[in-house]
Amino acid sequence: xxxxxxxxxxxxxxxxxxxxxxxxxxxxxxxxxxxxxxxxxxxxxxxxxxxxxxxxxxxxxxxxxxxxxxxxxxxxxxxxxxxxxxxxxxxxxxxxxxxxxxxxxxxxxxxxxx
Amino acid sequence: xxxxxxxxxxxxxxxxxxxxxxxxxxxxxxxxxxxxxxxxxxxxxxxxxxxxxxxxxxxxxxxxxxxxxxxxxxxxxxxxxxxxxxxxxxxxxxxxxxxxxxxxxxxxxxxxxxxxxxx
Numbered sequence: 001x002x003x004x005x006x007x008x009x010x011x012x013x014x015x016x017x018x019x020x021x022x023x024x025x026x027x028x029x030x031x032x033x034x035x036x037x038x039x040x041x042x043x044x045x046x047x048x049x050x051x052x053x054x055x056x057x058x059x060x061x062x063x064x065x066x067x068x069x070x071x072x073x074x075x076x077x078x079x080x081x082x083x084x085x086x087x088x089x090x091x092x093x094x095x096x097x098x099x100x101x102x103x104x105x106x107x108x109x110x111x112x113x114x
Numbered sequence: 115x116x117x118x119x120x121x122x123x124x125x126x127x128x129x130x131x132x133x134x135x136x137x138x139x140x141x142x143x144x145x146x147x148x149x150x151x152x153x154x155x156x157x158x159x160x161x162x163x164x165x166x167x168x169x170x171x172x173x174x175x176x177x178x179x180x181x182x183x184x185x186x187x188x189x190x191x192x193x194x195x196x197x198x199x200x201x202x203x204x205x206x207x208x209x210x211x212x213x214x215x216x217x218x219x220x221x222x223x224x225x226x227x228x229x230x231x232x233x
Contacts (some may be wrong), residue, residue, distance in 0.1 A: 040219035048134075049209050049223035050159065061221070093159055097217050101173035103149070105159040 002026050002099050004106035006092075012114040019081040021109045023094035028074045031098065038098035041070055041079045044108075045090045053092075054079065081111070089113060116140040116222045118210050123227030128232070130200050135208030136193040136224055144168075144188035147213045149220065150195050152206035152229075162208070163195065166216070178204075199232045 003026040013019040024107045029038045037057035054070040057077055061070035067082045081088055094106040124136040134150070150162040163184040164173045172184055183196040193210050207228050211220035 038217060042220075050220075051223070052219055052221050052226055055219040095159075095219065097213075097219055100217060101161065101164055101218075102175055103161045103164075105161070108158045 001102055002029065002096050002104050004094055004104050006094060006095055006106035006109050008109060009107070010110040010112065012083045012103070012112045013081075014114045015086065016083050017114075019088070019111055021079045021092050021094075021111070023072075023077040023106050025075045025077075025096050025098075027099075029096045029098035030074050037073050037077070038096055039070075039072070039077050040095045040097065041068075041091045041092045042095065042105075043088075044093065050093060063075050084111070084113070086113060116212075118212065118222055118224035120210055120224045120227040123208065123229045125230045125232065126200055127233050128201060128231055131196070131198045132229060134195040134197065134208055134210075134227060134229070136195075138191045138193065138212070140195070140213070141222075142192040145214075147216055147218075148186060148193045149186075149211050149213070150184060150193075151209045151211050151220070151223075152204075153209070154203075154206040159204075160206075161233065163203070180221075197229070200229075202231050205229060205231050215222060 005024045007022045039057040041054040044050040058070045069080050071078050091108045091110050117139045119137045149164045165184045181199045185194045207226040209226045210224045212222045
């Protein structure tokens, strides 16, 4: 199974500042035949289900603000919130769908306001 | 709009059984691959089971294999999870989630239903 790790476990950022979350997979999730990274990011606010933010490592889901961006390839990925807003307080998960089943998630990164 | 509504959760004793349901609307259910994903209190996300759009392909996490059974009724736009021999470690919010094809992210999630296994 592919193991996903995330860092940091939590971070506190001032409003309007940048937040950066890292995700690492135990093996590459880049499929060479289509050059796509099978990596997604989700946002989960308290008491709510996860919401898909980004897929193919860098494609924003429809309706997701452009302050959210994803980057990386192979085994190392980053989710960046360019200017943190109060409504972005949440736990963020990365997920690989390259090797499924099982489709594995990272342990999550909690983002708070400083 | 797309809606996934889970039901059937509750309190059950260890060794007991429970059947979860997920009612889908707002999309062509029979075209979508469905999964159950759970989240223990204060913990992360754990994929539990997967069923293909036709129901012909099914997978389970090792932690539930032999105890849980996933099924779907495309005529009723519904997904099910039969859970037997429940353990304390099965306590979690259970979400149903959809994906448009086999190797895809989970694009829609239900609100979840809480299963508590305790004596």
